[in-house]
Amino acid sequence: MIKLAADDIFDGRRFLGPDRVLVLDASGAVTAVVPRSWAGDDIQQLKGWLCPGFINAHCHLELSHMKGCIPEHTGLPAFLTRVMEQRQPPGPEILEEAIEAAGQAMQAEGIVAVGDICNTAATLPYKLKSPLYWHSFIECMGFVDATAPQRLEHSAAIYAQFRAQHLPVSLAPHAPYSVSATLFRLIAGMDNNTPLTIHNQECAAEDELYRQKTGAFMDFFRHFGIQTDNFEATGRSSLQSWLPYLKDAPRLLLVHNTFTSEEDIRFAADANVSWCFCPNANAYIENRLPDTPAFLRNGVKPALGTDSLASNHQLSIWQEVQTVRRHYPHIPLEEVLQWATINGAEALGLADTLGSFEKGKRPGIVQIVDNNAKAYTLYE
Ligand SMILES: [Zn+2]
Numbered sequence: 001m002i003k004l005a006a007d008d009i010f011d012g013r014r015f016l017g018p019d020r021v022l023v024l025d026a027s028g029a030v031t032a033v034v035p036r037s038w039a040g041d042d043i044q045q046l047k048g049w050l051c052p053g054f055i056n057a058h059c060h061l062e063l064s065h066m067k068g069c070i071p072e073h074t075g076l077p078a079f080l081t082r083v084m085e086q087r088q089p090p091g092p093e094i095l096e097e098a099i100e101a102a103g104q105a106m107q108a109e110g111i112v113a114v115g116d117i118c119n120t121a122a123t124l125p126y127k128l129k130s131p132l133y134w135h136s137f138i139e140c141m142g143f144v145d146a147t148a149p150q151r152l153e154h155s156a157a158i159y160a161q162f163r164a165q166h167l168p169v170s171l172a173p174h175a176p177y178s179v180s181a182t183l184f185r186l187i188a189g190m191d192n193n194t195p196l197t198i199h200n201q202e203c204a205a206e207d208e209l210y211r212q213k214t215g216a217f218m219d220f221f222r223h224f225g226i227q228t229d230n231f232e233a234t235g236r237s238s239l240q241s242w243l244p245y246l247k248d249a250p251r252l253l254l255v256h257n258t259f260t261s262e263e264d265i266r267f268a269a270d271a272n273v274s275w276c277f278c279p280n281a282n283a284y285i286e287n288r289l290p291d292t293p294a295f296l297r298n299g300v301k302p303a304l305g306t307d308s309l310a311s312n313h314q315l316s317i318w319q320e321v322q323t324v325r326r327h328y329p330h331i332p333l334e335e336v337l338q339w340a341t342i343n344g345a346e347a348l349g350l351a352d353t354l355g356s357f358e359k360g361k362r363p364g365i366v367q368i369v370d371n372n373a374k375a376y377t378l379y380e
Pocket residue numbers: 058059060117199307308
């Protein structure tokens with residue numbers, strides 16, 4: 001048995017105080033959390049406080065070579081244009097090294113599971129050897145209705161490569177402004193394709209596109225020669241226009257939600273949705289955060305994501321926690337830590353094994369000392 005005590009223990013839901021001892025078996029599985037007086041001898045007293053491993057619910061590991069390439073505060077359409085034009089790495093080994101370094105940095109700070117968006121199989125070799133849990137979301141996109149079957153086939157070929165290696169994987173729609181009605185229907189019709197995720201309402205132009213078929217996305221489509229004849233404005237917000245396609249999905253993670261209104265939050269309440277915030281990326285691209293108080297008023301339990309190194313200075317869930325705390329000091333640390341742990345595990349369907357110090361789980365341990373997070377490894 002391994003017995004750990006610290007100045008405090010956060011168990012995935014609450015702080016338990018200094019009197020508790022985390023008891024694990026030799027494999028790192030939680031046996032119990034007990035009062036010190038019950039724990040017997042051989043208690044290791046650690047500095048700082050302990051927390052279950054962090055969950056990064058939204059990342060793009062394959063963009064790790066783009067750190068610092070794109071200036072801040074460009075707005076989403078300009079940001080996307082730059083990513084599409086600059087995402088090709090100078091050489092495959094540069095991308096490989098960047099992927100490995102980013103993965104190791106996440107591991108070192110205590111992230112144990114990642115919901116990772118993929119447009120290619122570039123991250124597959126690294127994921128096979130990484131000890132983290134990776135759920136790969138193979139992104140599907142195509143705004144031209146007629147090409148939907150080909151676009152799905154293109155993504156399905158990448159999906160098959162992950163599947164062949166028994167890596168957790170699903171096919172996911174990219175965003176409401178890049179997926180046609182037919183492509184939404186094709187994805188919704190796939191069996192055992194869960195969880196799903198989508199970039200949602202990351203900028204104001206997305207709602208304008210759906211309400212009126214005007215705005216920055218129409219310029220974006222013209223820039224890339226993308227036909228929009230098949231698309232009709234719905235007169236409703238983006239979310240209220242696309243969510244009906246995926247209303248039967250058993251698990252659907254909406255990412256960013258920077259421009260989601262309270263009315264949209266209520267509209268989504270009947271679907272099996274969870275919500276992921278990427279505060280540092282939102283600040284980087286749009287210089288704005290989601291209406292967090294509106295989400296909390298409506299009982300939402302958010303997860304946290306880092307997005308990619310194209311839109312963030314680091315891939316650190318602890319830094320995302322700090323940013324939420326800076327912008328919303330009235331939200332207790334205990335609550336924001338739930339976003340970083342148990343809520344993320346639930347959003348990715350991993351709460352049976354990760355996200356909290358509960359008997360039988362192997363959630364990993366983060367040690368927070370002097371306001372820095374690092375993975376605590378049982379055997380150094
Ligand atoms: Zn993203």
